[in-house]
Amino acid sequence: MVPLGQVVQLEKIEPLQGYKLRIVQEVVLALLAKQASHGYQLQARLALALGPLGGALNAGHIYVTLGRLEKADLVRARRVDQAGRPDRKVYELTAAGRERVHEWLSDTSWPKPAPAEFHLKLVAAAAAGLADPVRLIDKQRGELLVGLREAQRAALAEPAGSVAGLLLEGVVLRLQADLRWLEECARYWNAAKG
Amino acid sequence: MTVESETSVLSAQGLCKEYGKGAALVRAVQAVTLEVERGELVAVVGPSGCGKSTLLHLLGGLERPTAGSVRLGGSALERMPEAQQARIRRRDLGFVFQAFHLVDELTALENVELPALLAGASPRGARARASELLAQVGLADRASHLPSALSGGQQQRVAIARALANEPLLVLADEPTGNLDSSATTELLRLFEQLHARGQTVVVVTHDERIAATADRLISMRDGAFVDETKLAGGTARPLSAMAGLEA
Amino acid sequence: MGRLLLIYRLVVGDIKRRPVQSALLAVVIVITATTLTLGLGLRNVAQKPFAHTRAATRGPDIVIQGQPNRGARGTPARAFRPLAHATGVAAIGGPFPLAFARLTAPGIDVPVNAEGRTSTPTAVNQPLVTAGRWVRPGGVVIEQGLAGALGLHVGDRIRLRGRAFRVVGIALQTEQAFYPACTPGLVWVTPGDAGRLATPSDPLGYEVDVKLRHPSAARAFWSTAAANAFSKAASGSTISQSWEAIKSEDYRVVTIDQKALLIGSWLLALLAIASVAIVVGGRMTEQTRRVGLLKAVGATPRLVAVVLLAQNLLLALAGAAAGLLVGWLLVPSFSDPGRGLLGTPPSPTLTLVSMVEVICAAMVMAVAATLIPAARAARTSTIRALNDPARPPKRRPRLIAISSRLPVPLLLGLRLGSHRPRRTVLTTASLAIAVTMIVAAVTLQHEVDLKEQTSSQSGLFISSSIGGRVTHLVWTLGAVLVVLAGVNAIFTMWTTVIDGERPTALARVLGATPRQVSAGLTAAQLLPGLVAACIGIPAGLGLYELAGGHVATAKPPIMLLLAMVPCTLIAVAVLTYFPARAGARRSVADVLRSE
Numbered sequence A: 001m002v003p004l005g006q007v008v009q010l011e012k013i014e015p016l017q018g019y020k021l022r023i024v025q026e027v028v029l030a031l032l033a034k035q036a037s038h039g040y041q042l043q044a045r046l047a048l049a050l051g052p053l054g055g056a057l058n059a060g061h062i063y064v065t066l067g068r069l070e071k072a073d074l075v076r077a078r079r080v081d082q083a084g085r086p087d088r089k090v091y092e093l094t095a096a097g098r099e100r101v102h103e104w105l106s107d108t109s110w111p112k113p114a115p116a117e118f119h120l121k122l123v124a125a126a127a128a129g130l131a132d133p134v135r136l137i138d139k140q141r142g143e144l145l146v147g148l149r150e151a152q153r154a155a156l157a158e159p160a161g162s163v164a165g166l167l168l169e170g171v172v173l174r175l176q177a178d179l180r181w182l183e184e185c186a187r188y189w190n191a192a193k194g
Numbered sequence B: 001m002t003v004e005s006e007t008s009v010l011s012a013q014g015l016c017k018e019y020g021k022g023a024a025l026v027r028a029v030q031a032v033t034l035e036v037e038r039g040e041l042v043a044v045v046g047p048s049g050c051g052k053s054t055l056l057h058l059l060g061g062l063e064r065p066t067a068g069s070v071r072l073g074g075s076a077l078e079r080m081p082e083a084q085q086a087r088i089r090r091r092d093l094g095f096v097f098q099a100f101h102l103v104d105e106l107t108a109l110e111n112v113e114l115p116a117l118l119a120g121a122s123p124r125g126a127r128a129r130a131s132e133l134l135a136q137v138g139l140a141d142r143a144s145h146l147p148s149a150l151s152g153g154q155q156q157r158v159a160i161a162r163a164l165a166n167e168p169l170l171v172l173a174d175e176p177t178g179n180l181d182s183s184a185t186t187e188l189l190r191l192f193e194q195l196h197a198r199g200q201t202v203v204v205v206t207h208d209e210r211i212a213a214t215a216d217r218l219i220s221m222r223d224g225a226f227v228d229e230t231k232l233a234g235g236t237a238r239p240l241s242a243m244a245g246l247e248a
Numbered sequence C: 001m002g003r004l005l006l007i008y009r010l011v012v013g014d015i016k017r018r019p020v021q022s023a024l025l026a027v028v029i030v031i032t033a034t035t036l037t038l039g040l041g042l043r044n045v046a047q048k049p050f051a052h053t054r055a056a057t058r059g060p061d062i063v064i065q066g067q068p069n070r071g072a073r074g075t076p077a078r079a080f081r082p083l084a085h086a087t088g089v090a091a092i093g094g095p096f097p098l099a100f101a102r103l104t105a106p107g108i109d110v111p112v113n114a115e116g117r118t119s120t121p122t123a124v125n126q127p128l129v130t131a132g133r134w135v136r137p138g139g140v141v142i143e144q145g146l147a148g149a150l151g152l153h154v155g156d157r158i159r160l161r162g163r164a165f166r167v168v169g170i171a172l173q174t175e176q177a178f179y180p181a182c183t184p185g186l187v188w189v190t191p192g193d194a195g196r197l198a199t200p201s202d203p204l205g206y207e208v209d210v211k212l213r214h215p216s217a218a219r220a221f222w223s224t225a226a227a228n229a230f231s232k233a234a235s236g237s238t239i240s241q242s243w244e245a246i247k248s249e250d251y252r253v254v255t256i257d258q259k260a261l262l263i264g265s266w267l268l269a270l271l272a273i274a275s276v277a278i279v280v281g282g283r284m285t286e287q288t289r290r291v292g293l294l295k296a297v298g299a300t301p302r303l304v305a306v307v308l309l310a311q312n313l314l315l316a317l318a319g320a321a322a323g324l325l326v327g328w329l330l331v332p333s334f335s336d337p338g339r340g341l342l343g344t345p346p347s348p349t350l351t352l353v354s355m356v357e358v359i360c361a362a363m364v365m366a367v368a369a370t371l372i373p374a375a376r377a378a379r380t381s382t383i384r385a386l387n388d389p390a391r392p393p394k395r396r397p398r399l400i401a402i403s404s405r406l407p408v409p410l411l412l413g414l415r416l417g418s419h420r421p422r423r424t425v426l427t428t429a430s431l432a433i434a435v436t437m438i439v440a441a442v443t444l445q446h447e448v449d450l451k452e453q454t455s456s457q458s459g460l461f462i463s464s465s466i467g468g469r470v471t472h473l474v475w476t477l478g479a480v481l482v483v484l485a486g487v488n489a490i491f492t493m494w495t496t497v498i499d500g501e502r503p504t505a506l507a508r509v510l511g512a513t514p515r516q517v518s519a520g521l522t523a524a525q526l527l528p529g530l531v532a533a534c535i536g537i538p539a540g541l542g543l544y545e546l547a548g549g550h551v552a553t554a555k556p557p558i559m560l561l562l563a564m565v566p567c568t569l570i571a572v573a574v575l576t577y578f579p580a581r582a583g584a585r586r587s588v589a590d591v592l593r594s595e
């Protein structure tokens, strides 16, 4: 059994080159749940799932992650001899690692949407008379639309049935939701302005 | 006098449209000025009733402005007699509507060839062009279907093919995805991107963020006037991976 | 109570919303009711006017006019006496002196026979005074048909061969057919006045009226011994006429008129039904969406049907009332030909029964035309009614293919016209009926003109001839038919414009000019017009034959008949121009926005 404290500890591990290590750790663990794999196999799997977003994820990240997991006693490495291959390590889950995977899968916490900050920004701006909330909203909308434009292009470029396309669709829909909320904000602040 | 740039397709100056009189006066469009460059995709967004459709009708010469001028490809639309406007419309403009507005008793193919026939093309030429356009919008196999036998998304694609029949200078689209669900919208988005990539000039009025996001330029309207303009083309966003939650 | 109020509101609201259509429906019903009123009014004309009149005037079986034998001695009465004793003769009247004279008055100059009569009634041929009194010195009594044709009344002053007379009475007779079937006309004066009208060049003639024991033997009488006896008594220019001949002369007028009226009113009835079907059908297609809305808010199918029926019934009622009034005013001019006989009053009275009949007929017509569409509207599912505002137009692949080869206005016209084939057929039929009647009228007019020419060459006077009367009647009928067909054409155009609002707006968005659109809309009506003209010309000639005329003798000029085609087309184009233009002018943005 792995004490709960370890989970907290894991989250505090420094992010690596922009990727939230926690996710990569959990994902790597989950990917090992069925059978032991080489590091490069894990990397290929992830690259496929992330599609155009997986660009910065190289083999190095995977090995660093695996190293940390090994240290935390969540995986263990076995050495197999493989002709003509540089990588001879095969990683497999420990009992604690398996437990951890189950916990992760049954965790229903959701990356929080973040309207509060912008909302408070608008309220504060209006109260202080520093800026016109409607202008702020317009600016923000432009920003989000530029993002949407990019995400959408990437999504449309994905071939039909691509698993990475699903991720991009998620990004697009999230941005849409934010834009719709901005529309509501605009309506409110417009009315408040009189 | 404004100096028109070489590449300007559409130029509207101080457009106003008022309906009614006295207490019932509605200023649907107020002092709108707009330049659209060749190959540009411009989206107009804004709350319901802010005058987007009216603006589009003014730009297409479907309604006469109370004040201001519209120049399309160099000719002043607002001063022309309607017959001449009609000629301009069939040569230089393509319309796409929220309600599709296909002719019920004509097949997809016949709907698409209609503008060419109206413009005096030979029946054979019109048919060939219509088949080609239907293939471009991915409906070659639905050519002989009546609109009633097509899904909303398919109908709208037929309508877009029809708008392109005479290779117009400018396509004006009013809420093209207003009656469509998300997956049909995706189909249409793809079509819009293709149009854009081919250099078709488009002005689109929309509620849909995704359609708006295909634009090079986004114009926000409120109470009949332009209140904000955002250049989307060339803008820098957060990296995609950040938007996907792969960053802290 | 609340429901009644609701029905009232909906009905009145709809009539107000589409005032033109409502007015047109009312007009069609007014015209139909008028026709019916006319027909019923004429039905009131006595069935056997000649028999009645003959009985009332002790009509002669044989009328003989001529000079007594020059050799015969004594008074004319003695000269004709042998006739009274001829076998088969029951009684004789006369001899009465006859003077030929011209009757003149301001604007009048007609030849008449002035018959000398005393105040003692005779056993045979006693004219029946219908106005004023019987003859006296200086006072003339005029035959009723002649008085009607010349517009003479008791108290008027006239001249006979230049002598002043005053009209003292008007009378019916059966010694000759009434004017204008028989010319010269007939007037009565005292024998003294008759004698004064004679001149050496126009000496007095005499008339003897014979009553036979067996009136049916009138014709045979001439080939018997009586003829011998007569030829002993009279010589010179004798004219004789049997009562059958007189009757058939009289009836020639009445039957021709009645035939024309009968055929005319059949055509009118057909046209009226077509009109009501067009108008009601057209209104119903617009109603579908409204029906959907009503049902969506909870109206039962029955309520919907009641609303639809009620509004047409209301219009029918109004139309019937107006039609009754117009018909009542028109009846006298139509019944004119019968005025020379008894039992044909100049203005037939409209009985309560016939008024009820007219109103009922209008109601039945409105109900019949509304019932099917109303039932259909009430039965259609709410959603369908809401979703498709009108019955979706039928697709005609062949027509679409053909039209794409035509110039733009024809392309639009053909496609718009094919949307509502039944309505197009009805319009074609109504136009064809109108053309038929006009062709018949033109043919008749031409025959009459021909006759008038030949008769004026021979110096005979027939100004107000039978032909003229019938032509007047036929032209009047033709005019009514044309009005009705015109109303139909305008209405069909309206409904085509409304039906085609969306497609035409679309065509304009796609670059059709307003002129192309209105030309297209007009073309949609010109096609039926062309077909109608092509059917109507032979049909009109057929009708003429059917009504007893002879196209071969009428010889209507071919060019005139062929001119009917462009005339019809021009008329249709003119009638449909304004609705078509209105259709092409409506703001495209408005039409498309209202979707």
Ligand SMILES: Nc1ncnc2c1ncn2[C@@H]1O[C@H](COP(=O)(O)OP(=O)(O)OP(=O)(O)O)[C@@H](O)[C@H]1O
Pocket: B019, B020, B026, B027, B028, B047, B048, B049, B050, B051, B052, B053, B054, B055, C590
């Ligand atoms: N024919 C007309 N007569 C009077 N007012 C009109 C007419 N057409 C439009 N309006 C008014 O003009 C304003 C703008 O209408 P418009 O249809 O352009 O809005 P919109 O921005 O397209 O709205 P939506 O997003 O709902 O389509 C509205 O207030 C509308 O009520």
Ligand SMILES: [Mg+2]
Pocket: B052, B053, B054, B174
């Ligand atoms: Mg709109």
